[in-house]
Protein backbone atom coordinates (compact mmCIF):
# COMPACT_ATOMS: atom_id res chain seq x y z
CA UNK A 1 0.00 0.00 0.00
CA UNK A 2 2.85 2.42 0.84
CA UNK A 3 4.06 2.60 -2.80
CA UNK A 4 0.62 3.45 -4.04
CA UNK A 5 0.22 7.19 -4.59
CA UNK A 6 -2.90 8.89 -3.30
CA UNK A 7 -3.39 10.39 -6.76
CA UNK A 8 -3.39 6.92 -8.35
CA UNK A 9 -6.11 5.82 -5.95
CA UNK A 10 -8.24 8.95 -6.44
CA UNK A 11 -8.11 8.83 -10.23
CA UNK A 12 -8.58 5.05 -10.53
CA UNK A 13 -11.23 4.38 -7.89
CA UNK A 14 -14.09 3.18 -10.08
CA UNK A 15 -17.15 1.48 -8.61
CA UNK A 16 -16.09 -2.20 -8.84
CA UNK A 17 -19.25 -4.29 -8.69
CA UNK A 18 -18.14 -7.61 -10.16
CA UNK A 19 -16.17 -9.32 -7.38
CA UNK A 20 -14.66 -12.75 -6.78
CA UNK A 21 -15.94 -15.02 -4.03
CA UNK A 22 -12.39 -15.45 -2.63
CA UNK A 23 -12.20 -14.58 1.03
CA UNK A 24 -10.65 -11.22 1.96
CA UNK A 25 -8.14 -11.65 4.81
CA UNK A 26 -9.41 -10.19 8.07
CA UNK A 27 -6.38 -7.94 8.51
CA UNK A 28 -7.22 -6.22 5.21
CA UNK A 29 -10.81 -5.69 6.31
CA UNK A 30 -9.51 -4.19 9.55
CA UNK A 31 -7.19 -1.89 7.54
CA UNK A 32 -10.22 -0.62 5.60
CA UNK A 33 -12.10 0.21 8.79
CA UNK A 34 -9.00 1.74 10.38
CA UNK A 35 -8.61 4.04 7.35
CA UNK A 36 -12.32 4.93 7.47
CA UNK A 37 -11.93 5.75 11.15
CA UNK A 38 -9.27 8.40 10.40
CA UNK A 39 -11.79 10.60 8.57
CA UNK A 40 -13.14 13.85 10.02
CA UNK A 41 -16.60 14.14 11.59
CA UNK A 42 -18.69 17.12 12.73
CA UNK A 43 -17.39 18.36 16.12
CA UNK A 44 -15.11 15.32 16.00
CA UNK A 45 -18.10 13.30 17.24
CA UNK A 46 -16.61 10.01 15.92
CA UNK A 47 -20.00 8.35 15.83
CA UNK A 48 -19.63 6.51 12.52
CA UNK A 49 -20.03 2.78 13.16
CA UNK A 50 -19.08 -0.05 10.80
CA UNK A 51 -20.51 -3.56 10.47
CA UNK A 52 -18.45 -5.97 8.36
CA UNK A 53 -20.88 -8.68 7.28
CA UNK A 54 -19.34 -12.05 6.38
CA UNK A 55 -22.10 -14.34 7.66
CA UNK A 56 -23.88 -16.11 4.77
CA UNK A 57 -27.37 -15.80 6.24
CA UNK A 58 -26.99 -12.08 6.98
CA UNK A 59 -25.56 -11.47 3.50
CA UNK A 60 -28.58 -13.25 1.98
CA UNK A 61 -30.93 -10.95 3.86
CA UNK A 62 -29.08 -7.80 2.79
CA UNK A 63 -28.95 -9.07 -0.80
CA UNK A 64 -32.73 -9.57 -0.67
CA UNK A 65 -33.17 -5.97 0.51
CA UNK A 66 -30.95 -4.79 -2.32
CA UNK A 67 -32.97 -6.71 -4.91
CA UNK A 68 -36.25 -5.42 -3.49
CA UNK A 69 -35.22 -1.80 -4.06
CA UNK A 70 -32.72 -2.07 -6.95
CA UNK A 71 -35.05 -3.95 -9.33
CA UNK A 72 -37.74 -1.25 -9.58
CA UNK A 73 -35.11 1.52 -9.47
CA UNK A 74 -33.23 0.28 -12.53
CA UNK A 75 -36.15 -1.25 -14.47
CA UNK A 76 -37.07 1.82 -16.60
CA UNK A 77 -33.46 2.47 -17.70
CA UNK A 78 -32.72 -1.23 -18.17
CA UNK A 79 -35.42 -1.38 -20.86
CA UNK A 80 -34.19 1.79 -22.51
CA UNK A 81 -30.59 2.72 -21.58
CA UNK A 82 -29.65 6.29 -22.48
CA UNK A 83 -26.10 5.39 -23.60
CA UNK A 84 -23.70 2.45 -23.94
CA UNK A 85 -22.04 3.67 -20.70
CA UNK A 86 -25.33 3.54 -18.83
CA UNK A 87 -26.00 0.06 -20.25
CA UNK A 88 -22.58 -1.11 -18.99
CA UNK A 89 -23.26 0.31 -15.53
CA UNK A 90 -26.73 -1.23 -15.35
CA UNK A 91 -25.35 -4.62 -16.40
CA UNK A 92 -22.89 -4.35 -13.51
CA UNK A 93 -25.68 -3.33 -11.10
CA UNK A 94 -27.67 -6.40 -12.20
CA UNK A 95 -24.57 -8.59 -11.72
CA UNK A 96 -24.13 -7.16 -8.22
CA UNK A 97 -27.82 -7.76 -7.49
CA UNK A 98 -27.57 -11.41 -8.56
CA UNK A 99 -24.31 -12.07 -6.70
CA UNK A 100 -24.40 -9.83 -3.63
CA UNK A 101 -24.89 -12.77 -1.25
CA UNK A 102 -21.66 -14.38 -2.58
CA UNK A 103 -19.46 -11.30 -2.16
CA UNK A 104 -17.01 -11.98 0.70
CA UNK A 105 -17.72 -8.87 2.78
CA UNK A 106 -20.57 -6.37 2.86
CA UNK A 107 -19.53 -3.36 4.92
CA UNK A 108 -22.35 -1.24 6.30
CA UNK A 109 -21.48 2.32 7.33
CA UNK A 110 -23.73 3.64 10.10
CA UNK A 111 -24.08 6.72 12.26
CA UNK A 112 -25.10 6.59 15.91
CA UNK A 113 -27.45 9.52 16.65
CA UNK A 114 -27.69 8.51 20.33
CA UNK A 115 -31.47 8.86 19.97
CA UNK A 116 -34.04 7.17 17.75
CA UNK A 117 -34.02 8.44 14.14
CA UNK A 118 -36.28 7.88 11.15
CA UNK A 119 -37.22 9.27 7.75
CA UNK A 120 -34.99 11.95 6.24
CA UNK A 121 -33.49 12.52 9.73
CA UNK A 122 -31.15 9.62 9.00
CA UNK A 123 -29.24 11.84 6.53
CA UNK A 124 -28.67 14.77 8.93
CA UNK A 125 -25.18 13.58 9.91
CA UNK A 126 -24.37 11.75 6.67
CA UNK A 127 -21.50 14.22 6.20
CA UNK A 128 -19.85 12.68 9.25
CA UNK A 129 -19.85 9.22 7.65
CA UNK A 130 -19.13 9.76 3.93
CA UNK A 131 -15.55 11.02 4.38
CA UNK A 132 -14.84 7.69 6.10
CA UNK A 133 -16.56 5.81 3.27
CA UNK A 134 -14.31 7.55 0.74
CA UNK A 135 -11.21 6.76 2.86
CA UNK A 136 -12.35 3.14 2.83
CA UNK A 137 -12.87 3.11 -0.95
CA UNK A 138 -9.45 4.65 -1.63
CA UNK A 139 -7.75 2.23 0.77
CA UNK A 140 -9.51 -0.71 -0.88
CA UNK A 141 -8.20 0.53 -4.24
CA UNK A 142 -4.67 0.81 -2.84
CA UNK A 143 -4.90 -2.75 -1.46
CA UNK A 144 -6.11 -4.15 -4.80
CA UNK A 145 -9.63 -4.75 -3.48
CA UNK A 146 -12.75 -3.89 -5.46
CA UNK A 147 -15.51 -1.92 -3.73
CA UNK A 148 -18.45 0.35 -4.53
CA UNK A 149 -20.64 2.62 -2.42
CA UNK A 150 -24.31 1.56 -2.51
CA UNK A 151 -27.46 2.79 -0.83
CA UNK A 152 -30.44 0.98 -2.41
CA UNK A 153 -30.29 -1.97 0.01
CA UNK A 154 -30.73 0.43 2.93
CA UNK A 155 -33.97 2.12 1.89
CA UNK A 156 -35.96 0.28 4.56
CA UNK A 157 -34.06 1.25 7.69
CA UNK A 158 -36.29 -0.79 10.00
CA UNK A 159 -35.61 -3.93 7.96
CA UNK A 160 -31.86 -3.26 7.97
CA UNK A 161 -31.83 -2.56 11.72
CA UNK A 162 -33.54 -5.90 12.26
CA UNK A 163 -31.13 -7.80 9.99
CA UNK A 164 -28.02 -6.26 11.55
CA UNK A 165 -29.42 -6.00 15.09
CA UNK A 166 -28.75 -2.27 15.12
CA UNK A 167 -30.03 -0.09 17.95
CA UNK A 168 -32.82 2.32 16.92
CA UNK A 169 -30.32 5.17 17.37
CA UNK A 170 -28.31 3.90 14.37
CA UNK A 171 -28.87 4.99 10.77
CA UNK A 172 -27.36 2.73 8.08
CA UNK A 173 -26.08 5.04 5.33
CA UNK A 174 -24.01 3.02 2.90
CA UNK A 175 -23.39 -0.62 2.04
CA UNK A 176 -20.02 -1.35 0.46
CA UNK A 177 -19.53 -4.80 -1.07
CA UNK A 178 -15.80 -5.65 -0.91
CA UNK A 179 -13.81 -8.38 -2.63
CA UNK A 180 -11.11 -9.04 -5.20
CA UNK A 181 -12.17 -7.67 -8.59
CA UNK A 182 -13.21 -9.96 -11.42
CA UNK A 183 -12.44 -7.27 -13.98
CA UNK A 184 -9.65 -4.74 -14.36
CA UNK A 185 -9.21 -1.52 -12.45
CA UNK A 186 -9.22 1.59 -14.59
CA UNK A 187 -9.49 5.36 -14.53
CA UNK A 188 -12.72 7.09 -13.61
CA UNK A 189 -14.39 9.21 -16.27
CA UNK A 190 -15.74 12.56 -15.06
CA UNK A 191 -16.96 15.87 -16.46
CA UNK A 192 -14.17 18.40 -17.14
CA UNK A 193 -13.33 20.84 -14.33
CA UNK A 194 -14.24 23.80 -16.57
CA UNK A 195 -17.81 22.52 -16.60
CA UNK A 196 -18.24 22.00 -12.87
CA UNK A 197 -16.48 25.01 -11.27
CA UNK A 198 -16.28 28.80 -11.40
CA UNK A 199 -14.05 31.23 -9.57
CA UNK A 200 -15.79 33.58 -7.11
CA UNK A 201 -19.43 33.18 -8.17
CA UNK A 202 -21.48 30.91 -10.45
CA UNK A 203 -23.11 33.54 -12.65
CA UNK A 204 -20.92 36.16 -14.37
Ligand SMILES: Cc1cc2nc3c(=O)[nH]c(=O)nc-3n(C[C@H](O)[C@H](O)[C@H](O)COP(=O)(O)O)c2cc1C
Nearest residue numbers: 013014015016093096148149150151152153188189
Ligand atom coordinates in the same frame (compact mmCIF):
# COMPACT_ATOMS: atom_id res chain seq x y z
C1 LIG B 1 -24.57 8.36 -2.64
C2 LIG B 1 -24.27 7.22 -3.58
C3 LIG B 1 -25.20 6.18 -3.69
C4 LIG B 1 -24.94 5.10 -4.54
N1 LIG B 1 -25.82 4.04 -4.57
C5 LIG B 1 -25.55 2.98 -5.37
C6 LIG B 1 -26.39 1.83 -5.34
O1 LIG B 1 -27.36 1.75 -4.59
N2 LIG B 1 -26.08 0.79 -6.14
C7 LIG B 1 -24.97 0.82 -6.94
O2 LIG B 1 -24.72 -0.16 -7.65
N3 LIG B 1 -24.15 1.88 -6.99
C8 LIG B 1 -24.40 2.96 -6.21
N4 LIG B 1 -23.55 4.03 -6.20
C9 LIG B 1 -22.35 4.02 -7.05
C10 LIG B 1 -22.47 5.00 -8.22
O3 LIG B 1 -23.38 4.50 -9.18
C11 LIG B 1 -21.05 5.18 -8.81
O4 LIG B 1 -20.24 5.73 -7.81
C12 LIG B 1 -21.09 6.12 -10.00
O5 LIG B 1 -21.86 5.56 -11.05
C13 LIG B 1 -19.67 6.38 -10.54
O6 LIG B 1 -19.11 5.17 -10.90
P1 LIG B 1 -17.58 5.08 -11.37
O7 LIG B 1 -16.77 5.58 -10.21
O8 LIG B 1 -17.34 3.64 -11.68
O9 LIG B 1 -17.44 5.97 -12.56
C14 LIG B 1 -23.76 5.09 -5.34
C15 LIG B 1 -22.84 6.13 -5.21
C16 LIG B 1 -23.07 7.17 -4.32
C17 LIG B 1 -22.03 8.25 -4.17
